[in-house]
Amino acid sequence: MKRSAKGADALNEAVIPGIRMAAKRTIPKGKGVAPPFWTPELTKLDKMVQECKNERKRCTDPRWTRKVLVDTAIGRWKENVSKLSTTDSASWNLVKSMYAPRPLTSPVLVVDGHPLTKRQQAQALAKMYMSRSTKAPHAPEMRIPCTRSSTFRPITEAELDVALRELSSGTAPGDDEIHCEELKELGRVAKKCVLRLFNCSLRTGQVPAKWKHGIIVPLLKPNKPASSMASFRPVTLTSTLCKLMERIVARRVRDCIEDKLQPQQAGFRPARSTLDTLMQVTSAVRRRRDGEKTAAVFIDYARAFDSVDHNCIVKALMSFGVEEHLVAWIADFLQGRTAQVRVNNTLSEDISLTCGVPQGSVLGPLLFIVTVDSLSKRLNCIPGLQHGFFADDLT
Incomplete structure (x- = not known):
């Protein structure tokens, strides 16, 4: 199928101004909040x-x-x-x-004893993040599966309503400045417009270009020096419309793979938590026979989410039997991604991210556990070895 992003991009460009205009006309202006002791x-x-x-x-x-x-x-x-x-x-x-200590709102990076300007800090962080999310030169190109129109299942109004209810209120918007609260208040006609955009995107396997752009906000990790770039955790702000679409796609993918995932993976799964892995390790120690020794190895993969190969993600989804339209949409969602680092109100130049799952996205954690599931299968084949996963933490 020939892929042209004009259809999805054009619909996205029409929907966003409509939502902004409706919000401006209908949302009342806020008022000052009185102090809590006011009488x-x-x-x-x-x-x-x-x-x-x-x-x-x-x-x-x-x-x-x-x-x-x-x-x-x-x-x-x-x-x-x-x-x-x-x-x-x-x-x-x-x-x-x-x-509680107040976190710094921006880095205070120092080079050779001299503090960097906001622009220089944004550029330095952007360069570091791009180096982490650049695929190896020998990595094969991603193969996007062909799709057949006969297998396409349109997104329904019921699926859209469920995804809208799951949106988190009070979160920062992406570059399009559309808030979750605005989407939750959409009327019947507006919902049909959004549904048309989503179905066009899924049917053609085209993700609007603006959905692939993120704003990275560096947040200082607890008890870390603000003068070091490694002390900051990148949080990516992406399009809220894209997150809404991701929730629909993620629910369909989860319905297909949940029963097939290895039971040792407890991360980002319903009704599972770190307690599952903890109980598994505790039980293994208690079950050991007299005279036997038990050893534990704790592995934390460095920058695992930033470096996972896109081709591996697509292959893993196909091996689970995920619908081809969903795989094609996810493949396009992963490729051609760009970002800018924001320090206060200063933005860096655009950077390209050619590997890894988008930080702050809805699909990212799910795609990661799907990809590492093959490692869990291999570990299960080793006699006498037990293991447990929580996302990228392996015991």
């Missing part, structure tokens, strides 16, 4: 002060006004302290907000 008495006092200002006269003593504010704040604080409980999550959130 009706303070509202009356504030109104009286404003009236005095408007009439250009002095009706209250500023010292008395400040005293009322301070006394009210102290009274509210004492009330909150009296309600603190070790079993109350709100109490712990209050304590953390007071004592």
